[in-house]
Amino acid sequence: MTSSTEIVSKQDTIDYAARLGDDAIVIGHRLSEWVSKAPFVEEDIALGNVALDFLGHARMYYTYAAKLSNEQNGTNDITEDNFAYLRDERQFQNHLLHELHKGDFAYSTARQLLIDVYNKYFLEQLKNSSDETLAAIAVKAAKETKYHCRRSKDWTLRLGDGTSESHERMQLALNDIWGYSHELFEVDELEQRLVDAGIAVDCTLLKADWLKEVTAIIEEATLTVPDQDWVVSGGRQGYHTEHLGHLLTEMQFVHRSHPGAKW
Amino acid sequence: MAEYNKSEAELEAVFQQKIDSEQKIEPKDWMPAAYRKNLIRQMSQHAHSEIIGMQPEGNWITRAPSLRRKTVLLSKVQDEGGHGLYLYSATETLGIARSELIAALQSGQAKYASIFNYPAQTWGDMGAIGWLVDGAAIVNQVSLQRTSYGPYSRGMVRICKEESFHQRQGYVIMMELAKGTPAQKQMAQDSLNRFYWPSLMMFGPHDSESAHSAKSMKWKIKRETNDDLRQKFIDQTVPQIAYLGLEHPDKDLVWNEEKGQHDSGEIDWDEFYAVINGNGHSNRQRIQHHVKAHEEGAWVRDAMSAYQQKKLQRKVNAETAA
Numbered sequence: 001m002t003s004s005t006e007i008v009s010k011q012d013t014i015d016y017a018a019r020l021g022d023d024a025i026v027i028g029h030r031l032s033e034w035v036s037k038a039p040f041v042e043e044d045i046a047l048g049n050v051a052l053d054f055l056g057h058a059r060m061y062y063t064y065a066a067k068l069s070n071e072q073n074g075t076n077d078i079t080e081d082n083f084a085y086l087r088d089e090r091q092f093q094n095h096l097l098h099e100l101h102k103g104d105f106a107y108s109t110a111r112q113l114l115i116d117v118y119n120k121y122f123l124e125q126l127k128n129s130s131d132e133t134l135a136a137i138a139v140k141a142a143k144e145t146k147y148h149c150r151r152s153k154d155w156t157l158r159l160g161d162g163t164s165e166s167h168e169r170m171q172l173a174l175n176d177i178w179g180y181s182h183e184l185f186e187v188d189e190l191e192q193r194l195v196d197a198g199i200a201v202d203c204t205l206l207k208a209d210w211l212k213e214v215t216a217i218i219e220e221a222t223l224t225v226p227d228q229d230w231v232v233s234g235g236r237q238g239y240h241t242e243h244l245g246h247l248l249t250e251m252q253f254v255h256r257s258h259p260g261a262k263w
Numbered sequence: 264m265a266e267y268n269k270s271e272a273e274l275e276a277v278f279q280q281k282i283d284s285e286q287k288i289e290p291k292d293w294m295p296a297a298y299r300k301n302l303i304r305q306m307s308q309h310a311h312s313e314i315i316g317m318q319p320e321g322n323w324i325t326r327a328p329s330l331r332r333k334t335v336l337l338s339k340v341q342d343e344g345g346h347g348l349y350l351y352s353a354t355e356t357l358g359i360a361r362s363e364l365i366a367a368l369q370s371g372q373a374k375y376a377s378i379f380n381y382p383a384q385t386w387g388d389m390g391a392i393g394w395l396v397d398g399a400a401i402v403n404q405v406s407l408q409r410t411s412y413g414p415y416s417r418g419m420v421r422i423c424k425e426e427s428f429h430q431r432q433g434y435v436i437m438m439e440l441a442k443g444t445p446a447q448k449q450m451a452q453d454s455l456n457r458f459y460w461p462s463l464m465m466f467g468p469h470d471s472e473s474a475h476s477a478k479s480m481k482w483k484i485k486r487e488t489n490d491d492l493r494q495k496f497i498d499q500t501v502p503q504i505a506y507l508g509l510e511h512p513d514k515d516l517v518w519n520e521e522k523g524q525h526d527s528g529e530i531d532w533d534e535f536y537a538v539i540n541g542n543g544h545s546n547r548q549r550i551q552h553h554v555k556a557h558e559e560g561a562w563v564r565d566a567m568s569a570y571q572q573k574k575l576q577r578k579v580n581a582e583t584a585a
Contacts, residue, residue: 029325032337036321036552039560041314041344041351048341052334059330081329105563161573162566169562254328254386261444263329263386263436 008197013131014068015093016194018083019236021061022094025084027115028054029247033102046151050112053144058084060137085255089245090238097180099235099244106159106169111177113152117213118184119145121206130198153217160221171223178226183233185210191236282483287413290356298482302412303357304373305484307364310350312376313343314368315549319383320392328386335432336389342425349421353414369554376400377535378461380543387440387447387454393433395455395462395500401426402496403466411483434503441507452509459500459512463527464535466493498524 031051038044062080069078097115102108123145126138159166185207187195194200215225234240255263269277274293281288288294320340327333351361367373378396383389404426408419440451467473467489479485497516504511515528538546 025330032324035324035337035340035344036317037556037559039556039563041348043560043563044317045341045344045348048337048344052337052341055330055334055337059334062330084330085328105560158570159563159566162570163562165562166566166569250325254326258328258444258446261328261447263332263439 008193008199010068010072012190012194013199014065014072015190016200017061017065017068017134019093021058021065021080021083022092023098024054024058024061026092026094026244026247027098028052028058029251030098030100030102030108031112034108039105050148050151053141053148056144057137057141060140064133064137081255085252089240089248092240092244092248093236093238094244095180095183096232096235096241097177097184099241099247100177100180101243103173104169106166107173107176109152109155109159110170110173112148113156113217114177114181114184114214116145116148116152117217118181118206118210120149121209122201122203125201125206129200134199156217156223157221160218160223167222170221174218174223175226175228178228179230179232182231183235186233186236188236282411287416288411289413297478298484299357301479301482301484302415303354303359305479306350306354306357306412306415307359307367308374308376310347310354310364311368311373312379313347313350315375315379315553316396317343317347318549318552319379319381319545320389322383323386323389326386327389332389332436339393339429339432342429346422346425349418353418356414365557369550369557371550374539375549376465377539377543378465379549380538380546381457381461382544384457385450385454386436387450388458390433390436390440390451391454391458393429393431394437394503395433395458396465397426397429397433398500399462399465399496401430402492402499406486406492409483409486437507441509448509451507455504455507455509456512460530460534461538463493463497463530466490466496468532468535494524497527501525 028051031047031054034047035044035051038047059080062083065083066078066080069082070076097111100107100111103111120142123138123142127135127142129135129138156170159170161167185203187200187203191200191203195202218225232241255261275295278288278292278294278298281292288298317340320336320343324333324337324340327336351364354364355361364373368375383392401423404419404423408416408423410416410419437451437455440447442448467476470476470488470490473489476485476488480488501511501516513528515526517526519526537543541547
């Protein structure tokens with residue numbers, strides 16, 4: 001009926017859903033590392049909440065990828081956990097920004113600002129996907145993302161415009177991660193096929209709005225948008241920083257120690 | 264208020280009469296200094312236990328073996344933070360600040376449940392902690408819903424609801440392990456063996472040895488004795504262990520027909536006191552973890568109040584200019 005299914009293979013959609021799941025699981029993992037280590041209890045709870053939201057998004061994307069995989073392979077035993085636990089570092093396709101270490105509270109805040117504002121624009125577009133499941137996931141995730149954006153903005157203002165120490169830490173964090181933000185707006189061949197089919201978001205179109213909004217918040221927080229022109233990318237091709245291997249080792253070891261076990 | 268004209272003895276009589284007739288004591292009511300002190304001790308210890316209790320389980324969030332289990336565990340640990348908050352707030356109604364309570368925890372002056380000085384070594388421990396540790400806590404907390412201090416009692420009602428969910432999540436983990444592979448079943452048995460006795464110790468020393476019990480019972484801060492509550496827990500746990508098909512760690516456990524309850528083996532009280540007195544695997548780690556997070560967060564809290572001040576000042580300036 002639709003031309004999209006003819007041009008695009010099911011595998012493309014599986015890969016796309018899996019990489020969106022990878023982004024969510026990896027940042028959710030990093031946020032969950034804050035639990036019991038936050039500056040005060042209310043933040044332990046709030047960071048746990050945001051981590052749970054991302055974990056929820058990962059599960060929706062992975063569950064969809066699993067469903068399509070089962071349809072494609074004529075199986076019924078592929079689950080969300082196959083995607084989270086049984087793929088290696090080179091198979092994960094999350095953006096590098098998500099996997100960078102937890103860092104201090106400023107580092108986590110700066111990263112979250114960039115990611116949350118990105119997700120706001122990304123999900124707004126994904127709602128229009130011709131793939132009904134992806135569009136439905138976007139609707140749900142967008143509601144939570146609205147709250148994440150507000151939180152990240154508030155914290156950026158507090159830290160940027162707080163004390164000289166907090167200001168310095170925020171600026172340092174922004175400088176340290178900025179080069180990883182560019183790949184959020186890259187589209188590779190897989191995504192281009194899916195963009196053409198109306199399934200994926202054309203990320204190249206999100207950059208102007210993202211930069212405008214992020215710049216406004218950074219400047220209101222009396223901080224400076226970094227102007228260094230360094231660019232690191234490769235996450236979507238499985239070319240990761242050294243941080244991801246350790247994250248996956250920790251996340252996967254129990255599951256992999258007991259092949260086939262139920263939990 | 265009429266209270267101004269009454270002597271201490273008269274006030275205490277009114278207070279005790281309220282307690283005897285099952286009325287709640289509220290923050291603004293007169294209360295004996297020792298009642299206040301006793302409550303601050305017990306409630307803050309309870310709050311600290313929730314907060315320190317986030318560590319052994321928080322330690323496993325990043326390693327949970329399925330996404331579903333990860334979600335449930337993360338929610339549970341979050342709830343514990345929430346319980347800590349309610350309890351700190353309820354304790355603050357007695358005229359003490361959260362910062363003072365936290366300082367007392369960090370200096371070692373205030374205690375937290377000694378069970379959290381045991382290490383959470385395996386995924387099975389997430390099952391055992393939820394099932395047994397939260398299970399023991401619930402037995403105690405159900406009883407505390409009727410405690411005489413209003414804010415504590417109301418806090419407990421809310422906390423109990425969430426705790427039953429926690430216990431169930433722990434038991435579900437154990438069920439999956441117990442019916443799983445031989446290695447999983449072994450993991451479940453090992454966790455049960457390590458956490459069973461420490462869970463019984465959570466109810467505190469025998470009534471005859473308990474320093475705070477008599478007064479707390481008279482004031483209805485505590486409603487049931489350590490030994491009575493422990494017995495309830497022992498009895499309710501027997502069929503749960505049987506259902507899992509695991510071996511009961513207490514080899515001396517027998518059903519006492521006459522009493523209608525189980526007679527159990529003696530608890531190793533030397534271990535209990537040794538762990539309380541600093542000889543557990545994790546005593547130092549727990550406090551150091553808390554102090555580290557607190558100190559590393561100092562600049563964040565400073566930034567928050569500095570920003571708040573600036574915002575306020577800007578508002579004042581704008582109004583003055585207008």
